[in-house]
Amino acid sequence: MPDTERPIIEKTLHVQSDLQVLAEVRRFLREVFAGVPDDPVDRMELAANExxxxxxxxxxxxQPEHPITIRAALRDDRICVSFIDHGSSFEPDEVPQPLFDGSQEGGFGLFIVSQVVDRFTYxxxxxxxxxxxCIFLP
Structure with a gap:
């Protein structure tokens, strides 16, 4: 369900598909959400990084050089970040739950995101x- 409420602040960042952009994404979010309490911004930064x-x-x-559009919005009661990519899609319900027994190196991203944000849509x-x-503000 798209937000129809007008944001207080909304900014867009265009990056290319390279893991080197992760620091730039985190910086961008810190700038957009300056003045918002640390806890929701820390959580959003973690989720957006994942x-x-x-x-x-x-x-x-x-593969490098593919576009990713990231839009960050501050609203009265929440912070939201949206992503647009043109890559392969997936079914979130079909992603297996991660194992917490130390037997896997990856596969925690979707789980982490689901734990730290209040609303996740794909x-x-x-x-x-x-x-x-989206994360609702205290």
Missing amino acids: VTANIIRHAYQG HPNEDENHTSL
Whole structure:
């Protein structure tokens, strides 16, 4: 369900699919959400880092030079970050739960995101994938 409420602040960042952009994404979010309490911003930074890394690693299979659009919005009662990519899609319900016995190195991204944000949506279509994260403010 798209937000129809007008944001207080909304900014867009365009990056390419390279893990080197993760620091830039985190900086961007800190700038947009300056003045918001640390806890929700820390949580959003972690979730956005995971989503961006997953887009790069999985949607684009680690191939560089593919576009990712990231839009951050501050609203009266929440912070939201949305992502648009043109890579391979996936079914979130089909991603296996991670094992916490030390036997796997990866596979924790979607679990982490689901634990730290209040709202996570993912909508693939023929041309692009839309991911949206929101955290409600105290």
